[in-house]
Amino acid sequence: MRSKWIKAIFFAVSMAMLVSIVAVLPAGAQVTAQRLLDSGKEPQNWLMYSGDYAGRRFSTLEQINISNASKLIPKWAYQTMAGGKFETTLLAVDGILYGTGQDNRAFALDARSGRPIWQYQRALPADIRPCCGRVNRGLAILGDKVFLGTLDAHVIALDAKTGNVVWDVTTVDYRGGYSITLAPLVIKNLVIMGVSGGEYGIRGFIDAYDAATGERQWRFYTVPAPGEPGHDTWEGESWKIGGAPAWITGTYDSATNTTFWTTGNPSPSNRGEGRAGDNLYSNSLLALDPDTGKLKWFYQFSKHDEHDYDATQVPVMVDQGEKHLIMQANRDGFFYVIDRSSGKLVYATPFAKVTWSDSKDASGTPIARKDASPTLDGNRVCPGAAGATNWMSPTYDPQTQLFYVTAREQCDVFSTAPQAYEAGHAYYGSAYFPNDDAAPFTGALRAIDPSTGKIRWEWKHPSPTWSGVLSTAGGLVFTGDAEGNFIALDATSGKALWHFQCGASVYSSPMTFELDGKQYVAVAAGSALFTFALP
Amino acid sequence: MLARNRAERRFGTGGRFVRESSLLAGIVILLCMAGAAKLSAQDKNPFANDAKAAKLGESQFRANCAFCHGLGARGGGRGPDLTRAQKRHGNADADLFRTINEGVPGTAMPPNGATQQGVGMTEEEIWQVITYIRSVQAKAPTQIMGNAAHGKELFYGNAACSTCHMIQGKGGRLGPDLSTTGSARSTEYLVESVRSPSRRLAQGISEAMKEFSQEYETVTVVTADGTKLMGVVLNEDNFTLQMMDTREQLHLLQKDKLRSYEKSRGSLMPPYDQKMLSDKDLQDLIAYLLTVGGQ
Numbered sequence: 047m048r049s050k051w052i053k054a055i056f057f058a059v060s061m062a063m064l065v066s067i068v069a070v071l072p073a074g075a076q077v078t079a080q081r082l083l084d085s086g087k088e089p090q091n092w093l094m095y096s097g098d099y100a101g102r103r104f105s106t107l108e109q110i111n112i113s114n115a116s117k118l119i120p121k122w123a124y125q126t127m128a129g130g131k132f133e134t135t136l137l138a139v140d141g142i143l144y145g146t147g148q149d150n151r152a153f154a155l156d157a158r159s160g161r162p163i164w165q166y167q168r169a170l171p172a173d174i175r176p177c178c179g180r181v182n183r184g185l186a187i188l189g190d191k192v193f194l195g196t197l198d199a200h201v202i203a204l205d206a207k208t209g210n211v212v213w214d215v216t217t218v219d220y221r222g223g224y225s226i227t228l229a230p231l232v233i234k235n236l237v238i239m240g241v242s243g244g245e246y247g248i249r250g251f252i253d254a255y256d257a258a259t260g261e262r263q264w265r266f267y268t269v270p271a272p273g274e275p276g277h278d279t280w281e282g283e284s285w286k287i288g289g290a291p292a293w294i295t296g297t298y299d300s301a302t303n304t305t306f307w308t309t310g311n312p313s314p315s316n317r318g319e320g321r322a323g324d325n326l327y328s329n330s331l332l333a334l335d336p337d338t339g340k341l342k343w344f345y346q347f348s349k350h351d352e353h354d355y356d357a358t359q360v361p362v363m364v365d366q367g368e369k370h371l372i373m374q375a376n377r378d379g380f381f382y383v384i385d386r387s388s389g390k391l392v393y394a395t396p397f398a399k400v401t402w403s404d405s406k407d408a409s410g411t412p413i414a415r416k417d418a419s420p421t422l423d424g425n426r427v428c429p430g431a432a433g434a435t436n437w438m439s440p441t442y443d444p445q446t447q448l449f450y451v452t453a454r455e456q457c458d459v460f461s462t463a464p465q466a467y468e469a470g471h472a473y474y475g476s477a478y479f480p481n482d483d484a485a486p487f488t489g490a491l492r493a494i495d496p497s498t499g500k501i502r503w504e505w506k507h508p509s510p511t512w513s514g515v516l517s518t519a520g521g522l523v524f525t526g527d528a529e530g531n532f533i534a535l536d537a538t539s540g541k542a543l544w545h546f547q548c549g550a551s552v553y554s555s556p557m558t559f560e561l562d563g564k565q566y567v568a569v570a571a572g573s574a575l576f577t578f579a580l581p
Numbered sequence: 582m583l584a585r586n587r588a589e590r591r592f593g594t595g596g597r598f599v600r601e602s603s604l605l606a607g608i609v610i611l612l613c614m615a616g617a618a619k620l621s622a623q624d625k626n627p628f629a630n631d632a633k634a635a636k637l638g639e640s641q642f643r644a645n646c647a648f649c650h651g652l653g654a655r656g657g658g659r660g661p662d663l664t665r666a667q668k669r670h671g672n673a674d675a676d677l678f679r680t681i682n683e684g685v686p687g688t689a690m691p692p693n694g695a696t697q698q699g700v701g702m703t704e705e706e707i708w709q710v711i712t713y714i715r716s717v718q719a720k721a722p723t724q725i726m727g728n729a730a731h732g733k734e735l736f737y738g739n740a741a742c743s744t745c746h747m748i749q750g751k752g753g754r755l756g757p758d759l760s761t762t763g764s765a766r767s768t769e770y771l772v773e774s775v776r777s778p779s780r781r782l783a784q785g786i787s788e789a790m791k792e793f794s795q796e797y798e799t800v801t802v803v804t805a806d807g808t809k810l811m812g813v814v815l816n817e818d819n820f821t822l823q824m825m826d827t828r829e830q831l832h833l834l835q836k837d838k839l840r841s842y843e844k845s846r847g848s849l850m851p852p853y854d855q856k857m858l859s860d861k862d863l864q865d866l867i868a869y870l871l872t873v874g875g876q
Contacts, residue, residue: 472641474643
């Protein structure tokens with residue numbers, strides 16, 4: 047009798063446990079390398095910085111679409127209460143959102159309510175040297191860990207359930223001017239990331255760490271050492287402080303097992319004297335073997351750059367029939383299409399005002415005008431130092447087959463002056479200033495037709511913005527502006543369908559996810575994360 | 582970031598940036614600052630008159646300061662001319678250090694390291710910048726040329742500046758308040774603003790995270806009921822407009838409800854040519870602005 051009861055109770059408890067396991071399974075399920083490869087199969091989640099390995103920032107979710115976007119309402123906000131630029135793109139994994147805030151905050155939120163599950167903040171040394179704000183753009187995830195690059199140049203694995211530090215490795219001594227601001231990219235069992243520091247005369251690199259242990263598996267220096275190919279593109283010892291940081295997340299083509307990374311300016315950014323040559327691999331697209339870090343090929347955009355035209359924009363993979371391409375709207379004002387099998391340029395055409403180049407070499411790559419160099423008293427050049435675009439993500443929509451990018455129409459007066467290199471000190475070789483044109487600087491969201499390079503439509507911003515762009519199968523593109531609006535536009539026509547005033551400039555790239563059958567769109571602005579959905 | 586930097590990166594008496602590791606440490610530092618700040622070594626520039634430091638400071642100045650204060654520190658559209666001997670926020674070494682390190686609340690001057698472009702400076706680099714500023718600034722306060730009293734008469738009288746501009750609470754609202762303009766702008770800028778006001782429009786509201794300030798643009802709209810309004814843009818975005826009409830009435834409008842909306846970069850202020858204001862009178866007017874601005 048008693049044993050029968052015990053059996054019954056045991057059975058009931060077992061069933062209850064089973065039911066509860068089933069109920070919590072989605073939140074507990076681990077993100078495997080295979081899930082990352084198949085991210086397109088789970089559009090309810092947003093598993094990496096750009097949404098997929100192709101870097102398209104496109105979602106197949108279509109609950110929010112051109113017919114109902116005007117009804118979007120805010121669902122919740124999450125405040126970091128930190129000042130400065132808030133650049134994160136959230137990850138969405140089975141009902142949990144993972145993000146980063148200013149000063150190396152990280153957090154996990156209940157995606158339904160925005161309530162935090164854990165919050166982390168790194169104790170940063172007082173003398174870190176981030177060039178452009180105490181920013182971070184997001185996390186990567188694999189298994190039970192999320193990965194954070196820090197402003198003191200560490201890579202940290204946090205337990206995804208608690209935010210506890212699982213491992214913490216130093217990539218390089220930050221006092222040399224190194225920092226990390228990008229969201230890492232996980233490929234297989236590796237956490238791949240690059241460094242910032244193009245304003246400090248660093249020697250850039252891209253690293254891969256074992257996700258389980260933090261042990262470094264390889265390093266690719268973006269400035270070749272003596273004896274390595276490309277070293278002869280640097281004058282004298284200038285390679286040692288050549289810059290070429292890699293501070294935006296790369297993409298990955300599993301079909302050829304190639305990861306694509308982009309690099310920034312040679313140092314010092316405003317002075318070419320003393321570093322004669324093309325300065326490889328600054329301002330380049332690098333095709334690397336993710337298992338070994340070996341360079342398969344490279345393509346250099348603006349050679350021997352003197353205008354801070356970092357090529358650190360997400361290299362977006364697009365297939366057109368048999369053609370396997372990389373598309374990049376570059377900070378130097380050109381839209382580049384590159385064959386990603388060979389690294390050969392297909393074409394380059396301006397998508398914003400350009401004065402630094404008026405000719406091309408035999409490959410079609412733009413060449414700098416001799417008289418575009420910075421001078422002691424200043425030389426007006428377009429685009430300005432912040433570029434025709436910058437790190438904010440573009441998006442490629444396979445439905446409209448258009449490439450959408452945030453364009454900035456701003457020219458600057460570039461000046462140069464001799465400057466001695468001192469480790470860890472700012473090393474620009476002078477600087478740039480806004481020119482005093484009569485017309486104010488503006489911005490625009492531009493829809494580029496990659497088959498022609500022509501601009502199909504544009505949405506004008508009153509002033510230049512730092513917001514990225516998201517496209518969805520609902521026929522929409524989402525972007526933000528410097529005036530604080532988060533905007534939904536018709537992806538075909540460019541007509542604004544909805545907007546919400548966030549109260550501060552948008553300095554981030556939006557994402558989307560689905561939970562309980564409801565699609566959300568999320569963006570960071572000011573000190574807050576905002577989510578929107580249909581009522 | 583602004584508030585955070587001020588809270589976390591206090592300049593301690595040891596001459597180094599210290600990070601508050603605990604409330605107690607913070608209190609100790611504050612007490613030290615209160616007790617010893619006036620006498621401590623960091624009030625004096627360790628590189629005073631050091632030509633090499635001034636050269637290094639020039640590099641730092643170009644990278645961090647010239648964006649607003651112009652090449653050679655002669656003032657830009659946004660920042661004052663620093664070659665003047667007078668400084669509105671104090672001219673002692675410690676004053677300059679504080680202004681650079683902590684910024685000036687309520688102005689466009691941000692705390693060190695808090696600009697969205699450029700990098701922050703170390704303590705040593707700030708002193709180098711101060712050494713550079715000392716090397717280019719006038720040795721003594723320049724005698725203000727012109728008759729300030731007559732300038733004031735013109736401002737409120739014949740030149741009719743006060744129709745649209747306010748100084749110390751008295752005057753109109755349509756144009757920028759000119760109470761501190763004399764110390765915030767170079768003389769060349771002031772002359773240009775009077776003679777060719779449309780050449781560079783004055784800057785209005787600066788929002789915390791926005792790179793560019795709103796300017797005093799001229800706007801003409803026709804509302805849904807056919808009312809025509811002309812005035813200056815106080816602020817705007819793609820969807821809304823906040824304007825003041827020439828009768829100083831505020832209008833807060835939604836752009837999609839307007840019949841027409843037209844903006845111009847011609848200033849509402851007329852250009853004051855020689856006939857309207859002689860060079861002599863202009864000098865007196867600027868003398869008044871400089872005198873008031875220095876107060």
